[in-house]
Amino acid sequence: MRYPTLILTLCLPAAFSQATFQRSAKRGLVFVPNPSYSSDNQIWISSGSDLTWYYNYGAEPSPVYSSAEAQSAFEFVPMLWGLSNDSFVDQVTTLIQGGTNITHVLTFNEPDGSSANGGSDIPPETAATAWIKEVEPLRKLGVKTGAPAVTGSPGGFTWLQEFFANCTNQGTNCTADFMTVHWYGDFQGLASQLGQVSAAYPNKTIWVSEYAYNNQSLSTSQDFFNTSTEYMDRMSNIERYAYFGSFRSSDSNVGPNAAMLTQDGKLTDIGSWYLGGAATNNVPNAAGRSWGRWDVGRGAWVTMAVVWVGMWLM
Numbered sequence: 001m002r003y004p005t006l007i008l009t010l011c012l013p014a015a016f017s018q019a020t021f022q023r024s025a026k027r028g029l030v031f032v033p034n035p036s037y038s039s040d041n042q043i044w045i046s047s048g049s050d051l052t053w054y055y056n057y058g059a060e061p062s063p064v065y066s067s068a069e070a071q072s073a074f075e076f077v078p079m080l081w082g083l084s085n086d087s088f089v090d091q092v093t094t095l096i097q098g099g100t101n102i103t104h105v106l107t108f109n110e111p112d113g114s115s116a117n118g119g120s121d122i123p124p125e126t127a128a129t130a131w132i133k134e135v136e137p138l139r140k141l142g143v144k145t146g147a148p149a150v151t152g153s154p155g156g157f158t159w160l161q162e163f164f165a166n167c168t169n170q171g172t173n174c175t176a177d178f179m180t181v182h183w184y185g186d187f188q189g190l191a192s193q194l195g196q197v198s199a200a201y202p203n204k205t206i207w208v209s210e211y212a213y214n215n216q217s218l219s220t221s222q223d224f225f226n227t228s229t230e231y232m233d234r235m236s237n238i239e240r241y242a243y244f245g246s247f248r249s250s251d252s253n254v255g256p257n258a259a260m261l262t263q264d265g266k267l268t269d270i271g272s273w274y275l276g277g278a279a280t281n282n283v284p285n286a287a288g289r290s291w292g293r294w295d296v297g298r299g300a301w302v303t304m305a306v307v308w309v310g311m312w313l314m
């Protein structure tokens, strides 16, 4: 009786491990929850997932992941999304005092992008004032700060330059511990963007906190995913990255083939590879709710709304 059991135990892991994607401690989750399908939230922390950190565009952990124990296994990274009447430094300090080990924060989601396109649309000098008040003090607590997460457009570089200049004008050198990159496009474009950021901000590590090749065929999406992910795993200056995204293909605003879940909430190949697993052969499609006539930007705005509603509900 022991013999067949032994065969099974020896053969099954070998058969699966052959096709699994490389694992990486850099990988994290941009959490874009769907309030209608809360069971989807558990997929990212399911057994075998190699995701070690997440952010949710907000300053507070998502209740589904918020137990203190989870922070060491699945680290929450607060984000100052845009201008707010809530004090970010107070919110983060309260988390730390409550025993949540906050080591990094992210700041300003696409401040160079218009709100119609999902950006936080903040003039650099206003962001500088907010950073000096709400972010710089966190560095004294040993928290590492991410530079504003500008878009991948050339305007992002201009915005950042003005931001840092405006800080100095206001009497404080805003110090980012790492740069933050968003990229939607092909691999050559991503590699070039990373090179330009390294050239403009030498010696800074980089987090790629949103990336995908939007609106492509399945094979092009998968090829981009493999190439870019392997590249970022190899590059020692890339500290962390988060693929966009963690939603169903039917809810995707970047095309169905970029999504990590199918319209039925099953991991796609990309989704499973991102967690360090094997291909699932689950093919995503856009069926379900149709977002057809909306552009990527409008969709991103709606995604943000879904995130906020999701955070409230969970």
Ligand SMILES: *[C@@H]1O[C@H](CO)[C@@H](O)[C@H](O)[C@H]1NC(C)=O
Pocket (backbone or CB within 6 Å): 083, 084, 085
């Ligand atoms: C802050 O509060 C004021 C007064 O309620 C409101 O007018 C303003 O829009 C708020 N600002 C933000 C960024 O929420």
Ligand SMILES: *[C@@H]1O[C@H](CO)[C@@H](O)[C@H](O)[C@H]1NC(C)=O
Pocket (backbone or CB within 6 Å): 101, 103
């Ligand atoms: C907080 O997390 C960092 C990074 O994972 C770790 O080095 C540090 O020991 C942790 N601190 C506490 C108090 O657990």
Ligand SMILES: *[C@@H]1O[C@H](CO)[C@@H](O)[C@H](O)[C@H]1NC(C)=O
Pocket (backbone or CB within 6 Å): 124, 125, 161, 162, 163, 165, 166, 169
């Ligand atoms: C912000 O910095 C830019 C670039 O140095 C400069 O042109 C602009 O006048 C500054 N704005 C303010 C309000 O200081």
Ligand SMILES: *[C@@H]1O[C@H](CO)[C@@H](O)[C@H](O)[C@H]1NC(C)=O
Pocket (backbone or CB within 6 Å): 168, 171, 172, 173
């Ligand atoms: C800001 O950095 C510049 C250049 O490194 C330095 O000369 C200046 O003293 C710094 N300003 C402040 C307020 O620390």
Ligand SMILES: *[C@@H]1O[C@H](CO)[C@@H](O)[C@H](O)[C@H]1NC(C)=O
Pocket (backbone or CB within 6 Å): 202, 203
């Ligand atoms: C980058 O780091 C190297 C080695 O530590 C140092 O020699 C160089 O001056 C740094 N460059 C900048 C722009 O800080």
Ligand SMILES: *[C@@H]1O[C@H](CO)[C@@H](O)[C@H](O)[C@H]1NC(C)=O
Pocket (backbone or CB within 6 Å): 019, 020, 021, 022, 219, 222, 223, 226, 273, 279
């Ligand atoms: C992507 O990587 C997976 C896992 O290594 C592999 O099975 C698949 O063929 C690759 N696909 C492409 C398009 O490179």
Ligand SMILES: *[C@@H]1O[C@H](CO)[C@@H](O)[C@H](O)[C@H]1NC(C)=O
Pocket (backbone or CB within 6 Å): 214, 215, 252, 253, 254, 255, 256, 286, 291, 292, 293, 294, 295, 296, 299
């Ligand atoms: C990209 O895909 C989304 C969602 O499938 C769609 O709404 C949008 O129109 C597409 N954008 C372009 C530029 O094709």
